[in-house]
Amino acid sequence: MDPIGVFDSGVGGLTVVSALRRRLPGESILYLGDTARLPYGSKSPDTVTRYTRKNLEFLSGRGVKAVVVACNTASALALPNLGPGEMPDVPIWGVIEPGARKAAEVSRGRVGVIATEASVRSDAYPRALRALRPELDIWSQACPLFVPLVEEGWHDDPITAQVAERYLRPLLDAGIDTLVLGCTHYPLIKDVLQRIAGPDVVLVDSAEQVAAMVAAGLAERHLEATHSPHHTFCVTDSGETFQRLARTILKDDGVELEWVEVV
Amino acid sequence: MDPIGVFDSGVGGLTVVSALRRRLPGESILYLGDTARLPYGSKSPDTVTRYTRKNLEFLSGRGVKAVVVACNTASALALPNLGPGEMPDVPIWGVIEPGARKAAEVSRGRVGVIATEASVRSDAYPRALRALRPELDIWSQACPLFVPLVEEGWHDDPITAQVAERYLRPLLDAGIDTLVLGCTHYPLIKDVLQRIAGPDVVLVDSAEQVAAMVAAGLAERHLEATHSPHHTFCVTDSGETFQRLARTILKDDGVELEWVEVV
Numbered sequence: 377m378d379p380i381g382v383f384d385s386g387v388g389g390l391t392v393v394s395a396l397r398r399r400l401p402g403e404s405i406l407y408l409g410d411t412a413r414l415p416y417g418s419k420s421p422d423t424v425t426r427y428t429r430k431n432l433e434f435l436s437g438r439g440v441k442a443v444v445v446a447c448n449t450a451s452a453l454a455l456p457n458l459g460p461g462e463m464p465d466v467p468i469w470g471v472i473e474p475g476a477r478k479a480a481e482v483s484r485g486r487v488g489v490i491a492t493e494a495s496v497r498s499d500a501y502p503r504a505l506r507a508l509r510p511e512l513d514i515w516s517q518a519c520p521l522f523v524p525l526v527e528e529g530w531h532d533d534p535i536t537a538q539v540a541e542r543y544l545r546p547l548l549d550a551g552i553d554t555l556v557l558g559c560t561h562y563p564l565i566k567d568v569l570q571r572i573a574g575p576d577v578v579l580v581d582s583a584e585q586v587a588a589m590v591a592a593g594l595a596e597r598h599l600e601a602t603h604s605p606h607h608t609f610c611v612t613d614s615g616e617t618f619q620r621l622a623r624t625i626l627k628d629d630g631v632e633l634e635w636v637e638v639v
Numbered sequence: 640m641d642p643i644g645v646f647d648s649g650v651g652g653l654t655v656v657s658a659l660r661r662r663l664p665g666e667s668i669l670y671l672g673d674t675a676r677l678p679y680g681s682k683s684p685d686t687v688t689r690y691t692r693k694n695l696e697f698l699s700g701r702g703v704k705a706v707v708v709a710c711n712t713a714s715a716l717a718l719p720n721l722g723p724g725e726m727p728d729v730p731i732w733g734v735i736e737p738g739a740r741k742a743a744e745v746s747r748g749r750v751g752v753i754a755t756e757a758s759v760r761s762d763a764y765p766r767a768l769r770a771l772r773p774e775l776d777i778w779s780q781a782c783p784l785f786v787p788l789v790e791e792g793w794h795d796d797p798i799t800a801q802v803a804e805r806y807l808r809p810l811l812d813a814g815i816d817t818l819v820l821g822c823t824h825y826p827l828i829k830d831v832l833q834r835i836a837g838p839d840v841v842l843v844d845s846a847e848q849v850a851a852m853v854a855a856g857l858a859e860r861h862l863e864a865t866h867s868p869h870h871t872f873c874v875t876d877s878g879e880t881f882q883r884l885a886r887t888i889l890k891d892d893g894v895e896l897e898w899v900e901v902v
Contacts, residue, residue, distance in 0.1 A: 412686045413676050418790070423675045423876045524787040527681070535805070538798055613686045617756075639902060 377601035379404035379608070380590065381440030383431045385414040387618050388523070388560030389446030390625040392471065392583045393607075396444070397626075399587035400594070402602035406440055410638065412612035415523055416449040417492025417559065421457070424494065428454035429462070434610075434638045436463050441599050443468045444590060448475075448559050448582075449492050452500035467593055474589045475556055475582030476504035482578050483554040486513045488547035491558030493518040501558055515550050519543045519559075526561045527617055532568060540565070540572050548573065556580045564625070610636045640864035642667035642871070643853065644703030646694045648677040650881050651786070651823030652709030653888040655734065655846045656870075659707070660889075662850035663857070665865035669703055673901065675875035678786055679712040680755025680822065684720070687757065691717035692725070697873075697901045699726050704862050706731045707853060711738075711822050711845075712755050715763035730856055737852045738819055738845030739767035745841050746817040749776045751810035754821030756781040764821055778813050782806045782822075789824045790880055795831055803828070803835050811836065819843045827888070873899045 380400075382393055386409050393405055408431055410416075416424050428450045435443055443466060445451045451470030462468065479487050489501040496518040505512050522543075525536045547555065555577050557563055563581045570579055594600045611618055611633050622631045643663075645656055649672050656668055671694055673679075679687050691713045698706055706729060708714045714733030725731065742750050752764040759781040768775050785806075788799045810818065818840050820826055826844040833842055857863050874881055874896050885894045 412682060418878075418880065419675060420877045520791055521784070521787055524784055528783055535798065535801055538801070542798070614683045615681075617681065
């Protein structure tokens, strides 16, 4: 059975892969981390859309049955620019909608969204949230240092806590009750974020919701696979950082990388 | 008269442009910031070499008379892989040699080098330093958070100071007397670095040395220009961050950007 294609700018999308593997243990996954061009979060909609098209072409060429755009930035900036003919017959799912849906379900009215600069500028989460619950009050905050802090491995660290305190302060002062982790790297510093936000703020990590959406989408199209899964991890740049973080996120020491060129 | 081509992965190379403009006020400069693919400092030698070749092709196509590879990572990883036929008749200068020369001149024997992960892995600075003074003791430290901290605008900030304290501590404990700023972004946090290193440590910023080398190289080839300079700034991704930082670094509010495609 053809695999599900999952792509991200780098290693962060593996938090989605991890949720997919728990939810759909029979599915094969073909992962693409565009590590030669990461990060996407500081780049323009045109550039992110161009990279996304190239990634989709690559996954299409490898014969995937569905695509999950695990990168929040690509979901926010590129997906709205892709026509229905981009990959005919292959469903393409982003991560904004499921995250927004969960936040709209649990919030008591005041939602904070943390994401990359590009995602925040795109206004994708607030738009998705307002479409579901127009009365929500929403505050957004770009957190450009979180990704490099995660990649440095300072997951639970006093410096990360101070950076988080600075980014979250305006949202907490505004009295948010729900915080959307709008970047796939952020679940990796969830403990720090929860400690600073306090126990009354619900953290929404879209990975579980994405996995549920994919399960429903595959079932609807009768595309489920139930046995002999095989996982392949492709990267556009060779990278020790990717391998190290991949093993941590997937709790799997057997992750082998394949280098591919996507230009 | 043809311009001098200068390229960097992003905005950091403008510290070199600034030094070139002071030293060679009659020269025109064509700058290329590869902002669509930055940073280079976390990527592999193959990928950085591929990007460097593309950047050289672009500059060559625009008719430059000389090239300065202002990016330390590209100088360290890509220049050794380029043959003499890469751009016949056009001299290509990197930033490692001049920085190493200055450090070798001023050091009392113990040199620290801070740079990107990729530059540190390449061992380019220690090799250049040992070629000049084999008896030097050298300590290197990768500082992957400095570039994002600079790009966030936290130039003189308690968080930046704590990160710097953590990165520099092993070098200071080793008793370095000279610290090479092995990335063009680092001069932008020079005040913080000097405060932590203390007054007895000499900070070496290669920009001035690069400008002196370029001046000598042009004179030797009778390529100097002395009037009507015109500066052009090209970027591969549209970027507000670039424009904002460019105006700060160049102390020039008139910086206009041209978007170019380099694939």
